Amino acid sequence: MTPQLQQAIRLLQLSTVELQTEIQEALESNPMLEESAEEKKSTDEQRQDTPQTDNNNNNDTNSEFEVADSSTEMQSDGMPADLPVDSSWEDTYDYTASTASPTYTSTEDGLRDYETKNASIDTLSDHLTWQMELTPFSDIDRVIASSIIDSIGDDGYLSCSTEDLWNLLKDQLEIELDEVEAVLHRIQHFDPPGVGARDLRESLMLQLEQIDTSIPIPWYNEARQLLDEHFDLLANRDYNMLMRRMKLSEDKLSEVFHLIHSLNPRPGNLIASGSPEYIIPDVYVRKDKNKWMVSLNPDTTPKLSINSVYAGLIQRANKSPDNTYMQGQLQEARWLIKSLHSRNETLMKVSTCIVERQKGFLEHGEEAMKALVLHDVAEEVGMHESTISRITNKKYMHTPRGIFELKYFFSSHVSTASGGECSSTAIRALIKKLIAAEEPKKPLSDSKIAKILSDQGINVARRTVAKYRDAMTIPPSNERKRLA
Numbered sequence: 001m002t003p004q005l006q007q008a009i010r011l012l013q014l015s016t017v018e019l020q021t022e023i024q025e026a027l028e029s030n031p032m033l034e035e036s037a038e039e040k041k042s043t044d045e046q047r048q049d050t051p052q053t054d055n056n057n058n059n060d061t062n063s064e065f066e067v068a069d070s071s072t073e074m075q076s077d078g079m080p081a082d083l084p085v086d087s088s089w090e091d092t093y094d095y096t097a098s099t100a101s102p103t104y105t106s107t108e109d110g111l112r113d114y115e116t117k118n119a120s121i122d123t124l125s126d127h128l129t130w131q132m133e134l135t136p137f138s139d140i141d142r143v144i145a146s147s148i149i150d151s152i153g154d155d156g157y158l159s160c161s162t163e164d165l166w167n168l169l170k171d172q173l174e175i176e177l178d179e180v181e182a183v184l185h186r187i188q189h190f191d192p193p194g195v196g197a198r199d200l201r202e203s204l205m206l207q208l209e210q211i212d213t214s215i216p217i218p219w220y221n222e223a224r225q226l227l228d229e230h231f232d233l234l235a236n237r238d239y240n241m242l243m244r245r246m247k248l249s250e251d252k253l254s255e256v257f258h259l260i261h262s263l264n265p266r267p268g269n270l271i272a273s274g275s276p277e278y279i280i281p282d283v284y285v286r287k288d289k290n291k292w293m294v295s296l297n298p299d300t301t302p303k304l305s306i307n308s309v310y311a312g313l314i315q316r317a318n319k320s321p322d323n324t325y326m327q328g329q330l331q332e333a334r335w336l337i338k339s340l341h342s343r344n345e346t347l348m349k350v351s352t353c354i355v356e357r358q359k360g361f362l363e364h365g366e367e368a369m370k371a372l373v374l375h376d377v378a379e380e381v382g383m384h385e386s387t388i389s390r391i392t393n394k395k396y397m398h399t400p401r402g403i404f405e406l407k408y409f410f411s412s413h414v415s416t417a418s419g420g421e422c423s424s425t426a427i428r429a430l431i432k433k434l435i436a437a438e439e440p441k442k443p444l445s446d447s448k449i450a451k452i453l454s455d456q457g458i459n460v461a462r463r464t465v466a467k468y469r470d471a472m473t474i475p476p477s478n479e480r481k482r483l484a
Contacts, residue, residue: 004338007339009390016282140173141183145187147165155267161198165180189210220259222246229245237481257482280300282395283396294348296347306334347395349381353377357372362400367426369426371421372411392405430456431453431474435480
């Protein structure tokens with residue numbers, strides 16, 4: 001396998017962000033590479049639209065100022081008594097970057113700095129530690145609090161018992177179990193409400209306790225009673241026994257459930273646990289005059305070209321180290337440009353084939369998705385399946401229905417009663433639709449869903465329904481049961 005082929009294969013499987021990094025590194029390391037004239041022209045036009053503040057402009061402005069008003073008197077420190085309204089501070093005084101905040105050196109740098117600051121989001125542990133620092137703990141309690149915070153997971157629950165924490169700390173701190181419990185009790189009143197709980201019941205109770213009850217809240221006392229005395233019945237969804245024990249009608253019990261459902265079962269999720277991930281689409285799909293059009297995103301990769309100045313310095317017969325180095329850099333630049341061109345062509349062919357096969361999805365949604373495998377696309381575009389797998393990896397398509405990874409459009413099939421095929425994506429959409437329309441008191445079992453799909457001509461086993469339902473993170477029927 002030649003180095004050129006290895007490079008082409010590696011570029012195929014890179015995401016847009018990774019490819020941009022690769023190109024930037026190549027531009028910095030290879031003098032033979034440069035952005036094309038079109039890219040430079042657009043950049044120069046943008047610069048011309050912004051005010052110029054170089055030394056030449058400063059000199060011209062100062063000379064025009066002197067001619068326009070030679071009577072302006074200078075103060076003892078060199079400051080003019082009056083500044084013209086059409087001049088800036090930099091036009092009169094030498095501006096140095098060392099005297100200014102780097103955040104405001106330019107609009108672009110300011111925006112980049114703003115985005116960088118906002119990209120650093122505190123984790124739940126950082127958020128709790130910040131509150132701990134503001135709380136008047138003693139030195140010993142602060143060590144206990146740090147250990148407790150370290151034991152709280154991203155979901156907000158304490159991952160170990162207080163006895164385990166006490167056994168871990170008692171030798172070095174000589175503390176009692178009650179002290180650990182007391183510190184935990186204070187942390188459980190930190191933000192977000194319900195954090196530091198050892199189980200779901202305790203978390204919900206903590207959230208209810210932190211609700212402001214200065215204004216009467218309907219069914220508040222009943223909700224606390226239900227969590228305190230009848231949580232097992234709630235977990236088992238034994239609604240008839242709950243109504244008898246709490247002496248509530250179905251409508252009133254439903255109101256209590258409504259208040260409990262307003263609480264967060266995973267309080268830690270309220271605090272972001274990482275930086276946001278941005279998706280840059282590689283391909284745009286739009287409908288124009290009843291025809292679906294596919295186009296590459298021009299902003300994903302800059303157009304590269306060979307630097308004519310450096311290329312002209314190469315002498316064919318010269319075998320010096322410098323000339324040999326430049327010849328090697330020129331060959332690498334040509335390989336990279338050719339590999340990028342090949343990558344774009346392959347991405348365009350595969351995306352066009354996918355759009356042609358999945359017009360039903362673009363028109364009607366997931367239920368119209370057709371079965372499609374890598375072999376189908378490979379045959380149509382005349383490429384190997386491994387190439388299709390690489391080009392669809394971490395590539396995204398922007399459609400009127402949203403942004404999807406190219407791999408999303410590939411799915412296995414299930415045979416239908418008429419001898420046709422139905423995509424697994426379409427079956428998942430049908431299952432989701434049936435569950436959304438089911439009666440809350442009598443949710444559909446997997447067997448019942450399989451029978452309904454069979455009546456529609458889709459032969460799918462109960463195990464398959466359960467597998468698709470789990471993949472969509474939909475709980476089984478016994479956990480979906482609820483009051484209307």
